[in-house]
Amino acid sequence: SLSERLQNALKFITRQAYVSEKEVAEYLREIQRALIMGDVDVKLVSQLTEEIKKEFKEPREEHGLSLKDRVVYATYQGLIRILGGEKKELRILPHQLNIFVFMGIQGSGKTTSVGKVAYFLKKRNRRVGVISGDVFRPGAADQLRQLLEGTGIPLYVEPLGNSSVEVIKNGVKWAKGLDLEVVLVDTAGRHRSEESLMNEMKQIIDEVNPTAAILVIDAMIGQQARAQAEAFNKVAKVGYVIVTKLDGSAKGGGALSAVASVGAPIVFVGVGEGLEEFEEFDPVKFVSRLLG
Amino acid sequence: RPLSREKIEEILDDYGLKLIICDVALPLVDELKRTLAETLEGRRTPLFDRDAVKKLVEQELTLFLLKTLGDSQIDLVEEARKSQKPFKLLFIGVNGVGKTTTIAKVAHMLKENGLSVLLACSDTFRAGAVEQLGQHARALGLPMVFKKYGSDPASVGFEAVHQASRKGVDAVLIDTAGRMHTDINLMDELKKIKRVVEPSYTILVVDALTGNDAWNQAADFSSHVGFDAVILAKFDADVKGGAALSVSFISKKPVIYVGTGQKYSDLKRFNPKEYVSSLMS
Numbered sequence A: 001s002l003s004e005r006l007q008n009a010l011k012f013i014t015r016q017a018y019v020s021e022k023e024v025a026e027y028l029r030e031i032q033r034a035l036i037m038g039d040v041d042v043k044l045v046s047q048l049t050e051e052i053k054k055e056f057k058e059p060r061e062e063h064g065l066s067l068k069d070r071v072v073y074a075t076y077q078g079l080i081r082i083l084g085g086e087k088k089e090l091r092i093l094p095h096q097l098n099i100f101v102f103m104g105i106q107g108s109g110k111t112t113s114v115g116k117v118a119y120f121l122k123k124r125n126r127r128v129g130v131i132s133g134d135v136f137r138p139g140a141a142d143q144l145r146q147l148l149e150g151t152g153i154p155l156y157v158e159p160l161g162n163s164s165v166e167v168i169k170n171g172v173k174w175a176k177g178l179d180l181e182v183v184l185v186d187t188a189g190r191h192r193s194e195e196s197l198m199n200e201m202k203q204i205i206d207e208v209n210p211t212a213a214i215l216v217i218d219a220m221i222g223q224q225a226r227a228q229a230e231a232f233n234k235v236a237k238v239g240y241v242i243v244t245k246l247d248g249s250a251k252g253g254g255a256l257s258a259v260a261s262v263g264a265p266i267v268f269v270g271v272g273e274g275l276e277e278f279e280e281f282d283p284v285k286f287v288s289r290l291l292g
Numbered sequence B: 001r002p003l004s005r006e007k008i009e010e011i012l013d014d015y016g017l018k019l020i021i022c023d024v025a026l027p028l029v030d031e032l033k034r035t036l037a038e039t040l041e042g043r044r045t046p047l048f049d050r051d052a053v054k055k056l057v058e059q060e061l062t063l064f065l066l067k068t069l070g071d072s073q074i075d076l077v078e079e080a081r082k083s084q085k086p087f088k089l090l091f092i093g094v095n096g097v098g099k100t101t102t103i104a105k106v107a108h109m110l111k112e113n114g115l116s117v118l119l120a121c122s123d124t125f126r127a128g129a130v131e132q133l134g135q136h137a138r139a140l141g142l143p144m145v146f147k148k149y150g151s152d153p154a155s156v157g158f159e160a161v162h163q164a165s166r167k168g169v170d171a172v173l174i175d176t177a178g179r180m181h182t183d184i185n186l187m188d189e190l191k192k193i194k195r196v197v198e199p200s201y202t203i204l205v206v207d208a209l210t211g212n213d214a215w216n217q218a219a220d221f222s223s224h225v226g227f228d229a230v231i232l233a234k235f236d237a238d239v240k241g242g243a244a245l246s247v248s249f250i251s252k253k254p255v256i257y258v259g260t261g262q263k264y265s266d267l268k269r270f271n272p273k274e275y276v277s278s279l280m281s
């Protein structure tokens, strides 16, 4: 298995008093395979390999660590650096309505994540509301309504008729009227080849002027993650990332690639379908899972 | 002159990388390189034709990929027509891949071809699931069987098949809740639904954007529940969709349709030759 081979590569390297180029190459090869199986973008994998090799040859700091620890440390550091280092939090600005627009590919988990973030903030005593900005998907409003049932979180829904932009703008007025601190906006799924939908997202961002756009990414996305994230970033600068479905077997390497290319931090991960199956992002945990 | 082992490996590494970038799962790329290395070893190419080597490798690669995809062509309309009534289709897959939307498209296709269709919402779990399929049913002018949230999903399937038989409906399409293939309880629930419904075909829906995890999904759904064919949704978002190869290889089942958008008409027969040539371009 992958983690067995990684362990063996590690043992193999650390059993040597002197580590040759050949042994480093063998270890790096196993790391590369782990990252590729975890869906990390191929270019990023080779970039990381170079960084780990460098760290190995000329370490940035003097640790006095054993060879084995230095190897593990270099590997982890390379990955964690991409993720922006330590944990990042969703910043709620004081004395204003914070508007967060959720965007992402069809089926990535936006609607569910809107519910989860709303619930998370409500538990922390934030005055939070939700706007159902998806006027396309059948049952989208019902889905949100059912997700938020029993939470006391207010939901803005319009009967079908207005465009997504209009609904969201009306929703923002509603949120201000309720003197909310935060309003979360659900939008319809879209991908980079759907030009009119990407233009619609641009229009939403330009006319609503949110505090931040949150990109929701499915942990199982493969090598297309980077290109898709860049396309979203072009129409709406990505402020934060949420990775969903990490309770499956997918490692979320695509999310790592997306973060690397748009430079936004991952703030939450979805680990199930329920409102509470949601965790604040932990870079070390994420990297450990990625490396098997 | 004969191809050297080194030359072969170098060329295969290049093609392997291309396939990885197209989301073909790593274990399949390994298998492909192993197989092709054996096939190509010692093969002769004209001494001064640089392109001959490339042509030979691409030829063997194309054969391997086409063999992986198989040649079983399942036309759901034809199968429905010649099937004993009701023709029963069960749709399964992980969360958010496109099952519900794909069912609506298949329903539309069958209806366009003169068949009567009954929809069954065996997703009694997810928020808004009944409303979502219900709206599709209304838009398509089709009846739908459903129960309240929290009901036993197998009972919805049973009810639908029973109703379809009584009313002489040609086809019944059964939607199930998305679920992780790693969740044993949910896989057991699906086994039960399948046992109760006895589908003519069980269809695994996979998201075309999926990376290496497509391999795991196909392996686990295949071993825990079993399926007969695959529909790759969101093919408009990823035309290289290497997941098609990963899934076919590990399950030995064919990809029969691809979803190419969000309209009812966005469902196309999967064409292995076109797919492979697009992958190789």
Ligand SMILES: Nc1nc2c(ncn2[C@@H]2O[C@H](COP(=O)(O)OP(=O)(O)OP(=O)(O)O)[C@@H](O)[C@H]2O)c(=O)[nH]1
Pocket (backbone or CB within 6 Å): A104, A105, A106, A107, A108, A109, A110, A111, A112, A113, A134, A137, A187, A188, A189, A190, A244, A245, A246, A247, A248, A269, A270, A271, A272, A273, B095, B096, B126, B178, B180
């Ligand atoms: N297991 C698991 N399922 C999840 C998670 N997040 C979302 N889901 C499920 O994934 C499916 C899709 O979620 P949605 O919230 O509808 O996705 P969406 O991005 O809003 O989809 P569209 O609006 O159609 O683009 C649903 O079945 C959710 O319950 C997660 O972290 N784990």
Ligand SMILES: Nc1nc2c(ncn2[C@@H]2O[C@H](COP(=O)(O)OP(=O)(O)OP(=O)(O)O)[C@@H](O)[C@H]2O)c(=O)[nH]1
Pocket (backbone or CB within 6 Å): A106, A107, A137, A189, B093, B094, B095, B096, B097, B098, B099, B100, B101, B102, B123, B126, B176, B177, B178, B179, B233, B234, B235, B236, B237, B258, B259, B260, B261, B262, B266
């Ligand atoms: N662009 C595109 N979008 C698609 C395609 N198929 C499905 N979708 C979209 O993907 C999203 C999820 O589709 P669903 O049909 O709800 O997926 P599901 O598998 O039933 O999801 P769960 O029941 O929550 O597991 C919706 O927004 C669909 O419109 C496709 O072929 N192309």
Ligand SMILES: [Mg+2]
Pocket (backbone or CB within 6 Å): A110, A111, A112, A134, A137, A140, A186, A187, A188, A189
């Ligand atoms: Mg949604």
Ligand SMILES: [Mg+2]
Pocket (backbone or CB within 6 Å): B099, B100, B101, B123, B129, B175, B176, B177, B178
């Ligand atoms: Mg569904």
